[in-house]
Amino acid sequence: MTVTTGTRALAPARRRVIPSVSRLGPGVFLLPAAIYLAVLALYPYTELVRMSVSQVVPENLYKPWPFVGVAQFRAVIGTPDFQQALLNTFVYVAVVLVSGVCGGLATALILWQRSKFSAFVLSVIVFVWAMPPIVNGSVWRFLFDQRGLIDSLLVAVRVPPVFWLVTGKLPLLSVALVNAWVAVPFATIVYRAALLDIPPSLLEAAAVDGARPWQIVRHVVVPLLRPVMLVLGVITVVYAFRSFDFIYIMTYGGPGTVSTTLPFLAYRLAFQSYQFSLGAATAVIAVVIVLGLALVYLRQVREEHQA
Helix, strand or coil: CCEEECCEEECCCCCCCCCCHHHHCHHHHHHHHHHHHHHHHHHHHHHHHHHHCECCCHHHCCCCCCECCCHHHHHHHCCHHHHHHHHHHHHHHHHHHHHHHHHHHHHHHHCCCCCHHHHHHHHHHHHHHHCCHHHHHHHHHHHHCCCCHHHHHHHHCCCCCCCCCCCCCHHHHHHHHHHHHHHHHHHHHHHHHHHHCCCHHHHHHHHHCCCCHHHHHHHHHHHHHHHHHHHHHHHHHHHHHCCCHHHHHHCCCCCCCCCCCHHHHHHHHHHCCCCHHHHHHHHHHHHHHHHHHHHHHHHHHHHHHHC
């Protein structure tokens, strides 16, 4: 409608055009996550890399950092502590991976049959998985302590105490098994979701052909779950590789460096010895390894989408 005032006519008001989501593209939904990662992840990683190639000591922490190149990486890689921490990390990851993937599959197969008992066990598993790591670690530390419940029960039945957190390589294995205690519920939930997607007709056909339950699991279920196993394995490896909280709570990397992994070594160098550059170099090496594993995961996910 046009409004006339005297000899002048006012043109209709123009509508404000708001670009639709289809014009902006699906990438607009990634913008909040990108901003979040840029502020809370990208910037700290940039500072971490800059610190790893600089000479940073308490005296110049708030001053310009002199550039030294890869000298810090060479220095930290040549130390026995780094080599021991790298070996401990791979042992730790292997224990968590095998226990988490295999234990999760076994638990999921047990809970495959729908019943009130399986629903109760599933709720307990979800509770264990959702429990904060500091609570889990504290509980297991008291259980594995020299005067804890486990060794006390062994002494009660006249079995010598094991001293889980101070004897040989047991501290590393004990913490890894506690970490697996948290990884198993997550794997169980993922496996159970995948098992529920298997068409019942395949299982019935295998049973009609005379296959026994363990043969059905081996020749039907496991091949169908193989893509899930691979993706879950990569996620478990990344989760175990960056583990810090359980080691900090239960053993503090000790005795000595028996249970020290790369993330905890970086913490010790930076916040105990105040060798910030060496700690940053150790952390960068750990991040590079985790990124390599993440690329394997992304490649597998892409192949699954293209299949």
